[in-house]
Amino acid sequence: MAAVLFHTAQFGFFLIAVLILAGALAGHRQARHCLLLVASCIFYGAWNVRYLGLILYSTVLDYALGSAIHHAVDPRRRKILLGVSVVGNLGLLAVFKYYGFFAENLYALLQTIGLHPSLPALRLLLPVGISFYTFQSMSYTIDIYRRELEPCRTFVEFALFVTFFPQLVAGPIVRARQFLPQLDGATRATAHQAGTGIYLVLKGLIKKVLIADILAVYLVDPVFAEPARYGALAILAAIYGFKFQIYNDFSAYSDIAIGTGRLLGYEFPINFRSPYKAHSIAEYWRRWHITMSTWFRDYLYFPLGGSRHGLARTAVNILITFGLIGLWHGAAWTFVLWGLYNGALLCLYLFMVALATRRGRSLVPSPTRHLLGVLSIFHLTMLGGLVFRAADLETVRTMVSRGAGLAQGAAIDARLVLLIGVALLLHFAPETWKLGAEERFAAMPPVLQGAAVALVLALLVLVSGQAQPYYYFQF
Amino acid sequence: MASTRTWLLRIVGFLLVIVLSDAASRWLRISYWTPFTNDRALAIYVYQRQRVAADILFLGTSKINAAVLPAIIEGELSESLGRPVTAFCLGQPGTSAFTSWQVLRDVVASNGSPAVVVLELSPASLNANHGHIPRDLSSYCSLLDLVEAAPWINSSERLVAASGGAFRGLTTCTLSATRGFYWDSVRPRVEAFARKRGAQFGPRRRQQQRLSDLTEEQQRQLMRDALPWGRHEYMDRYEIGGAPEAAFRSICRLTRDRGIHLVVLDPPVAERYRRRIATPDESREFQSYLDHAAQTCSFERIELDPASLGLTDADFLNLTHLNWDGAATLSRHLAREVLPGLLAPAAPIPVLPESTGRGHALK
Numbered sequence: 001m002a003a004v005l006f007h008t009a010q011f012g013f014f015l016i017a018v019l020i021l022a023g024a025l026a027g028h029r030q031a032r033h034c035l036l037l038v039a040s041c042i043f044y045g046a047w048n049v050r051y052l053g054l055i056l057y058s059t060v061l062d063y064a065l066g067s068a069i070h071h072a073v074d075p076r077r078r079k080i081l082l083g084v085s086v087v088g089n090l091g092l093l094a095v096f097k098y099y100g101f102f103a104e105n106l107y108a109l110l111q112t113i114g115l116h117p118s119l120p121a122l123r124l125l126l127p128v129g130i131s132f133y134t135f136q137s138m139s140y141t142i143d144i145y146r147r148e149l150e151p152c153r154t155f156v157e158f159a160l161f162v163t164f165f166p167q168l169v170a171g172p173i174v175r176a177r178q179f180l181p182q183l184d185g186a187t188r189a190t191a192h193q194a195g196t197g198i199y200l201v202l203k204g205l206i207k208k209v210l211i212a213d214i215l216a217v218y219l220v221d222p223v224f225a226e227p228a229r230y231g232a233l234a235i236l237a238a239i240y241g242f243k244f245q246i247y248n249d250f251s252a253y254s255d256i257a258i259g260t261g262r263l264l265g266y267e268f269p270i271n272f273r274s275p276y277k278a279h280s281i282a283e284y285w286r287r288w289h290i291t292m293s294t295w296f297r298d299y300l301y302f303p304l305g306g307s308r309h310g311l312a313r314t315a316v317n318i319l320i321t322f323g324l325i326g327l328w329h330g331a332a333w334t335f336v337l338w339g340l341y342n343g344a345l346l347c348l349y350l351f352m353v354a355l356a357t358r359r360g361r362s363l364v365p366s367p368t369r370h371l372l373g374v375l376s377i378f379h380l381t382m383l384g385g386l387v388f389r390a391a392d393l394e395t396v397r398t399m400v401s402r403g404a405g406l407a408q409g410a411a412i413d414a415r416l417v418l419l420i421g422v423a424l425l426l427h428f429a430p431e432t433w434k435l436g437a438e439e440r441f442a443a444m445p446p447v448l449q450g451a452a453v454a455l456v457l458a459l460l461v462l463v464s465g466q467a468q469p470y471y472y473f474q475f
Numbered sequence: 476m477a478s479t480r481t482w483l484l485r486i487v488g489f490l491l492v493i494v495l496s497d498a499a500s501r502w503l504r505i506s507y508w509t510p511f512t513n514d515r516a517l518a519i520y521v522y523q524r525q526r527v528a529a530d531i532l533f534l535g536t537s538k539i540n541a542a543v544l545p546a547i548i549e550g551e552l553s554e555s556l557g558r559p560v561t562a563f564c565l566g567q568p569g570t571s572a573f574t575s576w577q578v579l580r581d582v583v584a585s586n587g588s589p590a591v592v593v594l595e596l597s598p599a600s601l602n603a604n605h606g607h608i609p610r611d612l613s614s615y616c617s618l619l620d621l622v623e624a625a626p627w628i629n630s631s632e633r634l635v636a637a638s639g640g641a642f643r644g645l646t647t648c649t650l651s652a653t654r655g656f657y658w659d660s661v662r663p664r665v666e667a668f669a670r671k672r673g674a675q676f677g678p679r680r681r682q683q684q685r686l687s688d689l690t691e692e693q694q695r696q697l698m699r700d701a702l703p704w705g706r707h708e709y710m711d712r713y714e715i716g717g718a719p720e721a722a723f724r725s726i727c728r729l730t731r732d733r734g735i736h737l738v739v740l741d742p743p744v745a746e747r748y749r750r751r752i753a754t755p756d757e758s759r760e761f762q763s764y765l766d767h768a769a770q771t772c773s774f775e776r777i778e779l780d781p782a783s784l785g786l787t788d789a790d791f792l793n794l795t796h797l798n799w800d801g802a803a804t805l806s807r808h809l810a811r812e813v814l815p816g817l818l819a820p821a822a823p824i825p826v827l828p829e830s831t832g833r834g835h836a837l838k
Contacts, residue, residue: 009635191481415656446481450488458496458645
């Protein structure tokens, strides 16, 4: 697993080797693409060589179907080919990710009507990043079907798009139309890309190791594992802590992925825009895991009809979309519940907006309402996070009852609360400061950039006894 | 486009920070400030804070930390010699002679020379393929150590470990600078090490575990737990050589140059474990090496026979470590039979020119 974790020395050596070789092949586009494809396969194979076959399956399937859809004239044939792509990709997910969940629930359902069927048990390891690369690959055939994209010219380029290692296992989910044109462009990073790329990698490493992992290991994991042991303050701290752990963990991966892409001369779409600054649930989902939410919007919500058929139908579409977003995250009812909870919040918001519009009220909130909106969205999504993180609904019940009942119990290290405070300040810092820091770093003398890399890596060596996997690897 | 020159300048900046911080940590003598990653390093910190050398220094692994009670040795020797005697344990769990050498070299440089160094040396201590060498590279080596150990960084695992070790100067400087933030949580451990003079136990002996009190199944479980370490982690692809053997020769050279008595011993382990841990071939190779080394290096070998010392399973905490009673027995034996002759004023300590200690190469 270590080789696919960005914050390990193994990955550091791997990246250095790839950067050197890719730099040496800067003038040879095809050779460079082959190198990056091989490097991506090594990257994924370091986790599990056998599961490379699954990526190959998705890649070959969608490459062949993309071309077939493009050349097909008959609309019915095009639709059938698209159907094969969707079923082929979702089938992969169904077997490797959801089989156990569906089998378990089917068994429970049949038991309630007195049947005791013998369902075959599949002991499959969940392939890392399967939800990401299947969606990425599937978007290619859908875009060709919609005539929004020309098929890829070579298999190597398409395979590179599906397997490209910086974003392979936990996103951002890159669309073919965003990535493939870049393969025709420059074959090395610009000075600005290199500078901001290093900055983003360092920023991601700090977020992951100094914030997310410490919160996970010393606060969130122990409290969520045994909530009955802890007092109300510890439980509250763990719930807040998880809010910042998951953001810093996941956005760290995106930062490092985007930064690594830039070091190689490629741009990936932004995945997070300080989501906890959102003052409405709609805005929250425009800031959180942007590439996933836009994927579901473009490929599910809009085809379902979006908001074009009245408020009631919109609400149904939202609930379907968010239910499936929940399921995408994991094969458990807690994830589905979390998705529906967010969908319900969004429906409620839309009804309020509709009501305000009907009454002729301004939709631009006053500063006070804006602040109240931020606070309420922060806490409402935090409640959702509780369901998202808990192993089962019993854990949720225990945590809520102990937290609300001001229960006595084991305490936590006060420094962890300080860390949550630091994470909060960093998150709510003005965007101009954040962007300014990125630009200032890129403009710094290269010697100082190198020194900064050494300092950050030293901090990582110091803090990370054992590299923790990224939270979103499980999805 | 990002030019090659820009990348080279970044690398220069990177290396400059690494080298300067390593030099700073050596100059400030804070090289063992790594309490998060290396708990036993706190024992070295406690020892270095003493500023003066102990009369007797114990080096090795957790076995020596569990086998020796400095307080008993100090009491016995002070009484028999009629002067205060100090002892300290600096064993580092699971390490080879490679780490013992680095610990000795650094504490001699910071505290001066002890009169006697008791070095734990078992077959595993000299295994070129000792499984903890990567950990030693990342936890104990300074930048210069890594340069010297370069010939033995011959696998990807060791390379990754060494890359972590390269940051040690920087991490120790950072830890030292931010000490106020975590010191309160470290203090109890520091005080415990100071109280016990680095030993694993004592001075009290409450609620100690006895191997003999465990059921057969519990003992079998202990064996299942211990063998992967003892047999595989430490003894896999057994071959005397590499960094551990070079380190042992460096220890011999340093003790000879400094006029320090070097005593080599292998603390006892439970009989059933001893039978499983080293094959006759490995034991023979080890004995033959020591015989050969004794011709060129000056050290005293102490053979410890558990039966003649009266050590039974009741004196063991588990299969590999003595408990308080066993440690007390062994400590008294060392204090009465081995160490007095080496500490007595008439003991023949060779007078050789002093060296700085820090500059010794692993050759």
